[in-house]
């Protein structure tokens with residue numbers, strides 16, 4: 001056990017279940033690779049759980065961070081700062097023109113902001129219908145929205161007003177609507193729940209359902225947004241637009257950020273004093289995010305993500321016909337027939353490939369979007385051997 005691992009066990013609350021004998025102690029990253037303290041190199045098919053969309057230490061991101069850190073690293077949201085405003089413009093132009101942005105520091109915080117905004121939108125209406133198997137974060141409102149009992153059990157009573165319908169079953173959402181319902185909240189692709197992609201009829205039907213009943217439709221794109229599916233937002237794969245969208249993870253190029261984007265219909269719901277964040281929209285983080293936006297907006301970038309996703313799907317389906325492949329672009333999962341996901345994850349780590357096991361059977365892959373064809377080939381070679 002290294003000194004750092006010993007200290008971790010002594011000083012850090014054990015919420016992540018790291019294991020000194022098998023969990024890498026990482027010291028450096030570059031492109032699609034990470035290195036541990038022993039100099040062992042890992043191909044990263046996890047990207048910090050969908051964060052490093054432009055890989056590790058992308059030169060444009062590093063330059064933006066260093067430059068901004070030397071100019072102005074923090075002030076208060078009581079004042080104007082440039083990177084925050086420029087980033088908001090980029091996000092609005094790309095997403096819901098006519099809308100606005102609130103900046104936070106994580107996915108859960110972006111969802112907290114969304115839930116508060118929904119509660120204020122139509123007085124008397126406060127209920128939100130979320131999906132079973134969803135994941136929206138660990139803070140109390142986001143946890144209440146998360147349709148997984150295992151995360152909620154120890155922390156009751158939860159914030160009231162949430163119910164859970166079956167993902168991809170429109171009737172089950174309709175059945176939960178009453179006159180206090182304010183919104184429907186879903187991930188277009190459920191990430192943490194095992195990578196389940198919304199069916200076009202379902203998500204388009206949800207839009208109509210919300211319009212008919214005067215409900216807001218919110219998409220949590222914290223994990224599936226930022227180019228992961230081969231489109232800037234996952235919802236662009238469908239013929240729908242949300243009223244509210246949350247983003248985090250991939251936006252900050254490795255620095256913490258979260259944002260709530262609103263459509264024009266709810267851009268002025270919050271007024272001064274309703275919501276705030278000391279660090280939200282921090283200049284360094286926003287400068288990094290602007291660099292990420294530039295990288296993934298380059299011509300042809302999204303087509304390449306989509307092409308790599310198709311290849312990943314084809315090769316994994318061929319290699320493991322007994323498994324079920326799910327995903328879109330570079331957010332994907334292979335559900336194994338037998339409960340061997342943890343074993344495969346450990347073996348992959350031994351062979352220098354970082355992937356993520358969800359539960360007993362699901363392998364989740366979230367490589368950097370900048371992954372080269374050769375790197376994809378190398379990762380697939382390890383995976384194919386082990387599954």
Ligand SMILES: Cc1ncc(COP(=O)(O)O)c(C=O)c1O
Pocket residue numbers: 049105106107108109111135136137138187191192220221222223224248249
């Ligand atoms: C869809 C989704 N929403 C929200 C969150 C919470 O994000 P954070 O961990 O940044 O609070 C996650 C995290 O995995 C997520 O996947």
